[in-house]
Amino acid sequence: MIVPLEHLLILSTTLFFLGLVCVLVRRNLIMILIGVEVMLNAVGLTLVGASSFWQQLDGQIMVIFLMAMTSAEVSISLAMVVYLNRRKQSIDIRSFDEMRG
C-alpha cells in the first residue's frame, strides 16, 4: 500500500460528495447523470483501495461488476433522457412532476 488507507478513503469520500452535490444541485438531467457517474467512480476507487489494502482480488472484481452495472444504468437512463426530451422538449428535472401523489 503506497498511502495510508485513510487518505485513500478521504479522497474517495470527497469525490463521492462532489458527485452527490452535483446530483442534488443540478437541474439538468445530463448533469445529474454525470454526478451519478462520479459517485460510482468514487465507490470504485474505494473498492480498488480496499483490494490493495487487503491484497485480495475480490475488490477489483467488484469494480468490474460495478462497471457492467454502470453501463447498463447509463444505457437505460440515457434512453430515458431521449424519451423524456422527446415528450417535453426539455431535460429540466422540474418539468417531470406527473408522479405527484
Added chain:
Amino acid sequence: MSATLMFYILGAIAVIATLLAITRRNPVHAVIYLVNSFFALALLFYLLGAPLVAAWEVIIYAGAIMVLFLFIIMMLELAPGGETDRYGPNWVKWVPILLLAGALGACTLLLTSLDPTTADGVPRWYASPRDFGYALFKEYALAVEIVSFQLLFAAVGAFYVGKPESKRKGRGGEA
C-alpha cells in the same frame, strides 16, 4: 518521484477535474472535465495494483460511457453553442483543461519510469491479469452470467424506451 507522491498529485487532479466538471453550465465541457477526472482515477487504480481495472476505466468509462454522453448531448442539441464559432476560440476557457491534461500527461510519463511490481524498492502486491481472469471466471462465474443477463436486459430496455412513440405500438420486431 515516489508512488506515494504521485497518489496525492493524481488525487488532487481528480478532485479538481471533478469539481470543474460538476460546475460547468455546458454539458460538453462537463464531460470533458469528467474524462480528465477518470483518467486520473485510472492512473490511481494502476498505482494501487489494479492495472486491468485501470485499463477498463479508460476503455469503458472514459471511452464508451462518456462518448455515449457526448453523443446524446449532441443528438438532443443540449449544448449552448454558437458563440465560439462567431468570435473565435475563447482561450481563457481552455486554460484549466489544458493544465489538467498536461499534469496528467506528465504523470503518465513519470509512471512509465516506475516499476509497477515494486514500490520504493519494496516488492508490492498487484493483480496480474492472469490471476484476475482466474478469479473472475472461476469463483465469480455465476455473477458474470447474471451481469451479462443484466446487460442484455439493459440493451433491450434501452432499445424499447428509445423507440419513437409512433413505432412502439407496432410489432416488437420493428426497429
Added chain:
Amino acid sequence: MLALVLILPLVGGLFNACFGSRLPRPLQALIASGAVFASFLAALACWPQATGAGLHVNLFTWLQSGGFTAEVGLLFDPLAAIMTLMVTGVAGLIHIYAASYMADEHDQARFFALLNLFVFAMLTIILADNLLLMFLGWEGVGFCSYALIGFWYRKAENARAGRKAFIVTRIGDLFFTVGLLWLFSLFGTIGIEAINGRAAELDPTTLTIISLLLLGGACGKSAQLPLMSWLPDAMAGPTPVSALIHAATMVTAGVYLLCRMFPLVSLSTMALDVIAVVGMLTALYAATCALAQTEIKRVLAYSTMSQVGYMFLAVGLGSVSAAMFHLLTHAFFKALLFMGAGCIIQLAGHENNIFLMGGLRKRSRSVFWLFLIGLLCLAGAPLTDGFFSKDLILATAFAHGDPFHLSLYGLGVLTAGLTSLYSFRLAYLVFGGDYRGEELPHAVSKVMIWTLVPLGISGLAGGFLNLPHFIGGHAWLSHWLGRDNEVPNLSLQTEYYLLALAFGTFLLGWLIAHLRYHRFVEREPGPVSGFFLSGWRCDAFFDRLLIRPFRQLCRFCWQGVDLALIDGLVESFSRACFVWGHVLRYLADGKISRYLQSFAWGLLLIVSWFLLRAIA
C-alpha cells in the same frame, strides 16, 4: 340381472336429463316409464333367487382406505325383493300416470329425469348391502324429493316446501349419519349383514343409543314425530310426485331401514318401545290432523303419516312382517288414492279444496269407484288389504298382553276409528251432494284412470298376501320373509273378537262421518278443528322454539359480529390507510430533486448511525 334393476332407472334418468329436452314429449315419457318397467321385469326375473339368505352381487369396490372398504354391493333377500317389486311396480304405474298428468307442463324432461333418478335412489336404498351405499341412496332420495316437491319452483311457496322437506329430513339424516359412523367405528365394517350378525356383541346402552339414532334417521324420512312437519307442505309438488314419494316409496324408507336393521334394533327392548310409541303417537296425531284438513292432498298426506305410524308401531312390536305387510298394502292403496286425487283435482278444475268439490260421483263413475276402493282400504273396511294389515298390527299389539302394549292397542283402535271417520268425511265431501265449485269441469284422460285399475285390484286383493291362518290363509308374506314366528298366537275366539272390534270401529267412523257430512253444511271452523287444521300448531311451535332463536342468532351474527365487528375492523383499518395515504401523498409531490434530497438525508442518517455505533 340384479344390477339391471338398479341401472335401468339411472340410465333412463340420465338420458332424459341429458337429451330429454330435445326429444318429442311422448318419447321422454316412454323412456322414463320404459326404464322403470324394464327394471320391474328384471326384478321379477331375479325373484326366484331371493329365497333364504338372498342373492348377493358385488358390483365393484367403491373406495378403499386402510381398513375401510366400501363396496357397491347389492343384496337381494326376501325383504328387498318384496320392496323392489313394489317400488318398481307402483313407480311404473305412476310414470304412466304422470305421462298423462304432466302432458301440458313445461320441463317434462326434467320431471321424468328426476322421477327416474328418484326410483334409482330408492332402489339403491333397498338393494344396498352396506350402510354407506344405503346412505347414498338415502341422500339421493332426499335430493330428488327436494327437486320434485319444488318442481314448480317459480312459485315461492313451492320452492319453500321443497326446502323445508330437504332441511327437515336432513335433521333425520344427521342422526342416521352419526349412527352409521358409530357402527363403523364399533365393528370396522359397514356391511348390513355383518353388523346385524355381530350386533349381539354390543353392550345394551350403546345398542339402544344406536337404535335410537337409526330411529331418528327413519323419522326424518318417514315424517314421524317430531320431524313430521315437512310432509303436508310437500303436497306442493305435482300429484304424481306426491303419489310416488309421499305415499308409496320415500316415506316408507324409514320403515324399511328399521326392518333392514331389525336384528340390531330388536336387541334393545327400550328402542323397540320407543319406536312403537313414536309410531303410535304419530298415527294418532296425524289422524286427528287429517280430520280437519281442507285440501284433499293434505288429508292424504296426514293419512300417509298416520299409516306410516302404524308401520313404525309394527316394527316396535317386533313384527317385521306386519310392518312390511302394511307397507305393501299401504303403497298400493295410497298410490291409488293420490292418483285418484289427481284425477279428482282435474275433474274439479284444478281445485284442491274439498269444500269446493262435491257431487263428483256424477262426473266420473270410474274415478268415484276407484277412489272409494282406496278409501275403503285406508279406512280398513273388511276384506280389503288395509283391513288385514292393520288388523295384523293391532292383533300383534294385543298378543303382547302387558299393559303397555294393551294401551298401544287401545290407541291403535282409536286411531283406526279416526281413520275411518276422515276417510268417509273425504268421500262425502268430494263425491256426495252437489258440485260447489265454480270452475268448469275438466275431462280426465283415460290413461290416468286405467293406471288406477291395477292398483285398485291389488288394493282389494292385497290382503291375500298375508291372510291369517284363522280365516284359512297361510300368512304367505310372513313365511316368505322367514318370520313365521311373528304371526300372533291368539285363540280363535280372541281373533274373532278383535276382528269384530275392528269392524265396529270402522262402522262407527263411517256412521259419524255419515251423520256429520252426509249433507253438506257450511261450518265455521271451531277452535278445535283450527288446531287440528294447523297440525296441532306444530309449525308455529317449531317456529318459536327453533327458527326464531336461530334467526335471532343469525341476526346477531350478521349485524353484531359481521357488520359491526368484522366490517368495522376492516373498514376502520381501510379508513386509517386512506387517511395515512392522504397525509403521505404530500411526500410524493413528483419533484425528483426532492426525492434525491431525501436519499441524501437517508444516507446521512445511516452514516451517522454507523458513526455513533463506532464511537459508542
